[in-house]
Amino acid sequence: MRVLGIETSCDETGVALYDTARGLLAEALYSQVAMHAEHGGVVPELASRDHVRRLLPLVQQVMDQAGCTAADIDGVAYTAGPGLAGALLVGAAAARSLAFGWGIPAVAVHHMEGHLLAPLLEDEPPAFPFVALLVSGGHTLLLEARSLGDYHLLGESLDDAAGEAFDKAAKMMGLGYPGGPRISALAEQGDPARFTFPRPMTDRPGLDFSFSGLKTYCLNTIAECGGKEALSEQDRADIARAFEEAVVETLVIKCRRAMQQTGHDTLVMAGGVSANRRLRARLAEALAKPARGHKPVRVCYPRQALCTDNGAMIAFAGALRLAGGEQQQDLGIAVRARWPLTELTPVTRSV
Known part of the structure; x- marks a missing residue:
């Protein structure tokens, strides 16, 4: 066909x-x-x-x-x-x-x-059932995918999606649109020790997300540096690094919880933000080894294109x-x- x-x-x-x-x-x-x-x-x-x-x-x-x-x-x-x-x-x-x-x-x-x-288009595709992290400019969802069309919602963003938060943070720093790739590129030159941003909703149980407060924290940090016009390239890089680290770690924490909650051994990640290299590396690192008696998790995602x-x-x-x-x-x-x-x-x- x-x-x-x-x-x-x-x-x-x-x-x-x-x-x-x-x-x-x-x-x-x-x-x-x-x-x-x-x-x-x-x-x-x-x-x-x-x-x-x-x-x-x-x-x-x-x-x-x-x-x-x-x-x-x-x-x-x-x-x-x-x-x-x-x-x-x-x-x-x-x-x-x-x-x-x-x-x-x-x-x-x-x-x-x-x-x-989309990850099923790759070699050695994942098989149902699995947990899916769908993370893009308009959506941030954790789902249990039981079969084709049978999806159970585990958690979602209560406000901005992760990709939307990246775009808005980039705009605050004068980086232009789209924000995700620009922040990720700039974060490579950032000092990870200079700023520490909060990991929203990780200090409580549950699998929902919230990124609006993280945007506010980013805006306040920019103000403390003298405002957008006063930011040096190093300021932007350091803020970008802190922002990306916060989003990535939040997603990783929630994914680990979802795998433990469902008992599945496969995580599928898709959507525009799934192209983020730091997110891919952190998920692989966090889920590859057994933790608290749970089996290792295979992480699957589509090619960049x-x-x-x-x-x-x-x-x-x-x-x-x-x-x-x-x-x-x-x-x-x-x-x-x-x-x-x-x-x-x-x-x-x-x-």
Whole structure:
């Protein structure tokens, strides 16, 4: 089965073609980061308009790259939420139109399920059940993934997502957008002993997160250094190091608790922040060895190119659901800007 995947949830236009027998055949991605950087963040209307311009040429590019025609495609998968409503509608309308015109089924994919399943595209993929840390600009979630579509929420951010906190902290320091990669790069030159930021909600039981107070602590630290305009490059590097250390250690502590609580031996990490090198290293270090009688944990994550939004994860997730018998029967076009992952329908047919 060959499935065309379309991703337009935010500021990247992603298209890919996945074959259940041969794997990923072709993919293309256009990032709007440069356009939105001028405004310090994503402008929804600009994002939607750019998806309209980029999407169909990218579809043609992927088809040409794979050497396929419409007759070779068995289904179309698209991101139906969560995300920016206007951006989602662009991808949904295009996907449903292509599926109708080609006479093949379409399937709506949850954006975060796409991220969750992305590590399964790698060699030696993890198997259900496992614990998943989904950490991006819009979401920070800990889930127990029991099977495809059967997800139990363990903990989530009560305010800002980790990626959002990175972006806001970077803006406070005048680093520009997107903030995560800029803070991580700068943190490499930072002095880890100069500042110590709090690890929010780690002094109490539970698996929920909160990063708003960490932003406030960062803002106060900048003020103590004389304000954004007075910061030296070393000041910025030291603050970036302290901020990144705090976020990473908080995530690691919560993941360790989740593994102990569930008893699973596999942690899947996905989403844009999963590309953070310090986070990957700390998780591997913290979970690789048995602790308090618990078995060592295998940590799985996708390649760097599949951490951020992309069409490959949507094509793959759609292929799994189509193989499980799911498809849209009506011709309506509906998207959900907010869509809890736990509301998904489990796939009961073997895939």
